[in-house]
Amino acid sequence: MGEMFRSQEIPGKGYGVIAVREIQVEKKEFLERAVKHLDKKKREEFWSLHDSKVPDGAEKTIVGIWRTNNFALGVSGPKANNGLFLKMSRFNHSCSPSAEFHWNQRKGRQEIRSVRNISKGEEITISYFTNQVAVLNQRDRKEYLQSHYGFPCDCSACSLQGAEREKNDWERAEISRLEDRIERLFYDIEEEEDPEVDKLQSDVDSDLTNSKLIGGNLNSCKNNQPIPNCHQSDEDNSSCEDVNHNYIQNNIDSSDSKDLVDQSHTTLQDNGNLNFTNQNIKHTPCEDEDKDEQCVLEGLNLCFIRLELMKRLGLKIVSQLQVYKLVYDTAMEWDFPEKAVTAAQSAAGLSTTLYGSGSMEWSSWKSRLQHAQKYININQNS
Numbered sequence: 399m400g401e402m403f404r405s406q407e408i409p410g411k412g413y414g415v416i417a418v419r420e421i422q423v424e425k426k427e428f429l430e431r432a433v434k435h436l437d438k439k440k441r442e443e444f445w446s447l448h449d450s451k452v453p454d455g456a457e458k459t460i461v462g463i464w465r466t467n468n469f470a471l472g473v474s475g476p477k478a479n480n481g482l483f484l485k486m487s488r489f490n491h492s493c494s495p496s497a498e499f500h501w502n503q504r505k506g507r508q509e510i511r512s513v514r515n516i517s518k519g520e521e522i523t524i525s526y527f528t529n530q531v532a533v534l535n536q537r538d539r540k541e542y543l544q545s546h547y548g549f550p551c552d553c554s555a556c557s558l559q560g561a562e563r564e565k566n567d568w569e570r571a572e573i574s575r576l577e578d579r580i581e582r583l584f585y586d587i588e589e590e591e592d593p594e595v596d597k598l599q600s601d602v603d604s605d606l607t608n609s610k611l612i613g614g615n616l617n618s619c620k621n622n623q624p625i626p627n628c629h630q631s632d633e634d635n636s637s638c639e640d641v642n643h644n645y646i647q648n649n650i651d652s653s654d655s656k657d658l659v660d661q662s663h664t665t666l667q668d669n670g671n672l673n674f675t676n677q678n679i680k681h682t683p684c685e686d687e688d689k690d691e692q693c694v695l696e697g698l699n700l701c702f703i704r705l706e707l708m709k710r711l712g713l714k715i716v717s718q719l720q721v722y723k724l725v726y727d728t729a730m731e732w733d734f735p736e737k738a739v740t741a742a743q744s745a746a747g748l749s750t751t752l753y754g755s756g757s758m759e760w761s762s763w764k765s766r767l768q769h770a771q772k773y774i775n776i777n778q779n780s
Contacts, residue, residue: 401418402417402418402419403415403416403417403418404416404418425461425464426460426461429460429461429464430460433460440484443484444463444482444484445458445463447463447466447467447484447487448463448466448467448547448548449462449463449466450462450465450466450546450547450548450549451465451466451548463482464482466547466548467482467487468480468481468482469481469482469483469486469499469501469508470501471501471508472501472503473716474528481508483508486499486508486510489510489522489523489524490521490523490524491523491524491525491526491543491547491549491551491553492523492524492525492551492553492554492555493525493532493539493551493553493554493555493556493712494553494554494555494711494712495513495523495524495525495712496512496513496514496516496520496521496522496523497510497511497512497513497516497522497523497524498510498511498513498524498525498714498715498716498752499524500716500752500753502753504758510522510524511751511752511753511754512751513712513715513751513752514712523553525712525714526543526546526547527539527542527543527546528714528717529713529714529717532570532711532713532714532717533570533571533573533574533713534570535567535570535571536555536556536558536563536566536567539551539555539556540556555711555712566711569707569710569711570711572707573704573707573708573711573713576700576701576703576704576707577704579697579700580697580700580701580704583693583694583696583697583700584693584694584697584728691732694728694732694734695732695734697728698725698728698729698734698737701721701724701725702725702740704721705718705721705722705725705744708721715748715751715752716752718745718748719745719748719749719752719759722741722742722744722745722748723745725737725738725741726738726741726742726745726766726770729741729770730769730770730773735770735771735773735774735777736774738766738770738773739767739770739771739774742763742764742766742767742770743767745763745766746760746763746764746767749762749763
């Protein structure tokens with residue numbers, strides 16, 4: 399095929415390297431071969447998929463269709479494996495989805511499972527983006543979806559207006575703020591002033607910031623009860639899956655993230671309700687062992703509040719499970735086994751919803767639960 403590049407003098411730079419012929423990434427060549435080997439029906443289905451990477455009226459491209467419709471096979475990231483599934487690509491996006499996809503490593507297939515009850519005739523939706531984008535406000539989420547997928551989102555969360563929109567935006571931002579505060583508590587990072595606090599606070603109605611969340615109840619956590627899953631009803635259309643073993647590797651675009659700062663603080667009242675108070679809480683770094691435990695305990699409690707918000711807003715279960723893993727590991731390390739039991743019970747319920755009872759993920763959480771309960775029993779009998 400001849401040389402691909404040569405070294406030559408570049409004006410103003412000395413010597414550099416230029417391409418002597420067109421260089422196409424291996425992904426494009428692989429995609430073209432993969433599509434070519436599809437049967438006629440599947441090839442037509444592929445070309446009928448949306449391509450958000452070309453201007454209006456322009457001809458679709460194989461790479462554009464791939465970039466618009468591929469799914470991560472496992473945890474998203476720069477080195478993730480990705481695949482395109484013809485049926486699964488037909489599921490539309492919602493910022494408050496009714497279903498969630500995951501890669502079943504043991505069976506080698508991508509699956510979609512409902513995460514709440516779905517009525518007959520109701521559209522089944524999934525979320526296209528990561529938790530980092532899900533916590534953005536309505537305007538920024540819409541801009542992200544328009545720029546990455548070529549459509550203006552009109553889901554229930556993106557259709558909210560007025561005080562309801564402000565409340566939804568505030569709750570999503572609070573998830574991010576709590577993450578930052580928890581990190582500071584767990585890892586003893588001193589908090590800094592941020593000039594954007596007052597600007598952000600001015601956008602939030604005072605009645606909203608001082609009100610309780612409707613239905614924001616943590617009794618399921620306090621009573622050590624697992625979160626109910628939506629697969630217990632015989633009438634529930636609980637699972638739909640698309641099996642396609644012809645997947646390929648690709649690096650996905652990294653999601654944009656946005657720094658969010660403290661504009662208020664969330665507290666858990668004695669009655670188990672979430673309450674928002676309009677104040678900036680500054681964390682004093684832990685200086686001794688007793689204070690270390692106090693900081694960790696505060697961080698664990700904030701994790702449960704954050705998880706309740708994530709559940710309330712319909713953020714991905716896989717993201718919630720990551721937080722529960724942090725809670726469990728931290729609680730066991732710092733000798734708070736009751737917190738670990740609460741986390742494991744809730745996570746086992748969520749694992750049933752997303753992965754199914756008897757799955758490897760469910761079994762792992764049941765093992766953690768048994769370990770924490772055994773630890774408590776040993777201490778009580780000693």
